Amino acid sequence: MERDDHANRLAKLMETRRLALHLMWEDVAQAAGITTAFLRKIRSGAGARPLTKAKLEAVLQWAPGSIDAILEGGDPTDLTTAGTDTGGDAEAAIRDLAPQLSPEQLRSIFGALTRSERQYEDDAEQHIWETPGLSERERRFLIHQLHALRRMDETEHRSASARPTADVHEFRRGS
Secondary structure, three states: OOHHHHHHHHHHHHHHHHHHOOOOHHHHHHHHOOOHHHHHHHHOOOOOOHHHHHHHHHHOOEOOOHHHHHHOOOOOOEOOOOOOOOOOOHHHHHHHHHHHOOHHHHHHHHHHHHHHHOOOOOHHHHHHHHOOOOOHHHHHHHHHHHHHHHHHHHHHHHHHHHOOOOOHHHHHHHO
């Protein structure tokens, strides 16, 4: 396999992993302390420093060295399922990196990990998502309806606050 094939495979594996963790590319980049433009370059196979790769691997909950393994034709090691030296604990892997990370980067990585456990940040949407007995289609429909109700409420609120308020004395004078 050529280097380009490995780079394409890296991009596909990163995309699959990001989606599995319910993260946006912006979340991944921010948690790793890089720009989305630089993340695109890394996904296309451009080189990155070992620390940057380690941060990305932590965010994606892959074992250290997974990106290089992919670029060499191997597979990433999933920390959430693999028996690694960290016991499959992504947070333990990040703690190993902690001395090299700023407090802001650590908060961002832990925030991304926490968000990956939830489908939605909004509590009402999350409650709908976790309601047993609903199909995914029914859940998405109900969440869509919730958004529509919220938009209607916002519109009514805006139009009510935009209405001119008449002075009670004005009405009395006119009659």
